[in-house]
Amino acid sequence: MSDGHDSLGGTTRRRLLKCMAYGSAGVLWTVSGGVPRPFALTGDAEAAAPAGEFSFVQISDTHIGFKGAVNPDPGGTLKEALARAGAQHPAMMLHTGDVSHLSKPEEFDRAAALLKEANLEIFYVPGEHDTIDDRGRSFFERFGRASGTGGWYSFDKGGVHFVGLVNVVDLRPGGLGYLGPEQLKWLEDDLRGRSASTPVVVFAHMPLWLVSQEWGWGTDDAEPALGHLRRFGSVTVLNGHIHQVIQKVEGNVVLRTAYSTAFPQAAPGTPGASPGPLKVAADQLRSTLGVRRVELMREKGLALTDATLAS
Amino acid sequence: MATLQRGARRALVLAVAAALLAAAPSPGRPARAATASPSEVVIEGFAFSPKTLTVAPGTTVTWVNRDDEPHTIMVHGSPTPLKSPALDTGDSFSFTFDGPGTFQYFCTLHPHMQGVVVVR
Numbered sequence: 001m002s003d004g005h006d007s008l009g010g011t012t013r014r015r016l017l018k019c020m021a022y023g024s025a026g027v028l029w030t031v032s033g034g035v036p037r038p039f040a041l042t043g044d045a046e047a048a049a050p051a052g053e054f055s056f057v058q059i060s061d062t063h064i065g066f067k068g069a070v071n072p073d074p075g076g077t078l079k080e081a082l083a084r085a086g087a088q089h090p091a092m093m094l095h096t097g098d099v100s101h102l103s104k105p106e107e108f109d110r111a112a113a114l115l116k117e118a119n120l121e122i123f124y125v126p127g128e129h130d131t132i133d134d135r136g137r138s139f140f141e142r143f144g145r146a147s148g149t150g151g152w153y154s155f156d157k158g159g160v161h162f163v164g165l166v167n168v169v170d171l172r173p174g175g176l177g178y179l180g181p182e183q184l185k186w187l188e189d190d191l192r193g194r195s196a197s198t199p200v201v202v203f204a205h206m207p208l209w210l211v212s213q214e215w216g217w218g219t220d221d222a223e224p225a226l227g228h229l230r231r232f233g234s235v236t237v238l239n240g241h242i243h244q245v246i247q248k249v250e251g252n253v254v255l256r257t258a259y260s261t262a263f264p265q266a267a268p269g270t271p272g273a274s275p276g277p278l279k280v281a282a283d284q285l286r287s288t289l290g291v292r293r294v295e296l297m298r299e300k301g302l303a304l305t306d307a308t309l310a311s
Numbered sequence: 312m313a314t315l316q317r318g319a320r321r322a323l324v325l326a327v328a329a330a331l332l333a334a335a336p337s338p339g340r341p342a343r344a345a346t347a348s349p350s351e352v353v354i355e356g357f358a359f360s361p362k363t364l365t366v367a368p369g370t371t372v373t374w375v376n377r378d379d380e381p382h383t384i385m386v387h388g389s390p391t392p393l394k395s396p397a398l399d400t401g402d403s404f405s406f407t408f409d410g411p412g413t414f415q416y417f418c419t420l421h422p423h424m425q426g427v428v429v430v431r
Binding site: 215275279 | 342355357358378379380381383385387396397399415416419420421422423424425
């Protein structure tokens with residue numbers, strides 16, 4: 001565990017601030033083989049990034065339907081994010097949840113129409129904003145890929161085994177995100193018999209490690225899920241929910257949250273702040289939103305590159 | 312349970328107007344928060360305020376969301392299951408507590424947010 005359990009203190013905190021500063025200054029932050037490395041943008045992300053074998057993009061927290069002052073047009077910033085994502089010619093896209101703001105049918109419809117413009121195959125997991133009132137039924141009708149489960153599923157693409165988990169349904173009083181015993185059993189069965197040399201990408205909305213107890217940023221039963229994953233040589237856990245990039249590295253497991261395409265949130269522990277939308281000046285908004293490119297590197301695992309909409 | 316909740320919700324919608332009228336401070340009962348009447352819970356900064364509200368039987372309690380983030384109210388561990396729809400910024404929700412009891416509730420979107428209504 002190179003970053004320690006407390007991701008808010010010491011090195012990780014400094015790295016985070018450094019990362020975000022670089023992000024707004026037009027420098028990409030890359031992780032290869034679990035080691036974060038910043039490198040300068042030459043003005044062309046394609047030219048700066050090393051060539052990989054298979055690549056995809058992650059977007060998160062599009063919050064279509066959000067009307068807050070910090071970003072009255074989350075559809076517009078989503079379009080910008082999709083343009084950036086598409087310019088990198090990824091094989092596919094992951095959306096790690098909070099597609100909508102209030103689970104309203106018109107929000108889902110609007111989001112689906114915008115995302116269709118990306119002309120990419122998209123794999124979704126829901127956020128808690130997508131499962132209000134109906135445990136995600138209307139979300140899964142539009143964006144679901146699972147059958148016979150509570151919405152979780154897996155697939156193989158580009159030599160990578162992808163696992164989409166649902167940790168935003170049936171949340172318990174006083175708790176955090178929740179996977180539940182049925183899903184954990186499914187995960188164990190899904191991974192059984194797979195070669196430890198297969199790169200595994202897990203994607204779920206809420207962080208699968210404790211980013212902040214006070215703000216509810218974590219998943220109650222993440223530990224047994226990670227227990228099933230540790231034997232694999234390369235595990236990348238991609239989360240959303242907290243609208244900023246924070247990373248934890250634990251052996252072969254890299255866990256990293258993503259930018260939103262709609263609005264930022266405060267760094268955990270910020271005095272006087274709460275885990276809601278963070279108000280920033282209009283000309284600063286795009287330096288707080290972004291997309292992620294993930295590239296499979298020969299013998300090196302996955303390289304993650306976060307770029308803001310301002311970079 | 313779903314039918315029960317739907318029924319309860321209809322009653323709650325009707326109760327909203329009455330609650331707003333009844334929300335004025337009653338004599339001899341000090342307000343617990345400067346911004347809330349004795350039967351109002353303000354949701355702000357991802358917290359219920361007051362966290363514990365004590366009211367007399369028959370009181371209609373109103374929750375008002377002042378966050379830029381939606382929240383819900385769901386009573387748990389009680390014989391009276393109660394779940395509000397999502398309250399967007401500025402939305403309110405009311406429920407009349409007829410009988411005595413201790414009603415613990417939380418936000419189903421942000422389950423670390425918890426509160427209690429004590430009816431006695």
